[in-house]
């Protein structure tokens with residue numbers, strides 16, 4: 001069955017087993033469900049005067065680490081052109097939801113930050129509807145579903161040479177500092193070093209998403 005023929009993909013029957021016909025049916029159902037969820041979540045994000053790209057940009061900037069709060073990283077994350085991202089940033093800036101400042105260590109680089117109004121807007125994130133619905137069935141979905149979807153995303157990103165983004169604690173470049181190094185740096189337990197920059201990453205920052213993330217293969 002061609003991938004574009006989705007008319008038979010959604011049925012009420014059980015999804016089980018891995019015999020060839022069933023495997024094909026499962027793959028088709030996953031495609032339809034992901035596509036429909038994607039369309040629905042896009043629709044939800046025309047809210048409070050913002051569009052989906054603007055909401056995504058706010059969400060990204062709230063979670064991005066110090067290497068990733070730039071227009072280039074945002075364009076990479078959204079899979080959008082620099083021109084499109086520039087329009088998104090201009091709109092958010094004119095609404096007073098973000099600010100741009102020069103990075104202290106490199107004045108040529110721009111650091112994008114949420115303003116207080118941006119933080120307040122995020123508290124009204126329309127994706128909370130999906131989060132609440134997912135929470136209600138989290139036990140049913142289980143860790144296997146998360147693992148499967150993560151693998152699917154990773155495979156597609158690799159095949160299409162799209163930057164992955166991820167957090168330090170899952171990154172192959174992250175080194176947890178030894179006790180000796182911690183004493184040396186007068187640092188707290190939980191910090192590590194970024195293998196890409198050699199800089200210290202503290203406990204709060206290691207859970208933020210990074211443009212330089214490298215998954216362990």
Ligand code: SF4
Pocket residue numbers: 065067166167168169171172173174175193194195196197201210211212213214
């Ligand atoms: S360890 Fe990996 S995820 Fe963390 S800052 Fe370095 S490159 Fe980014």
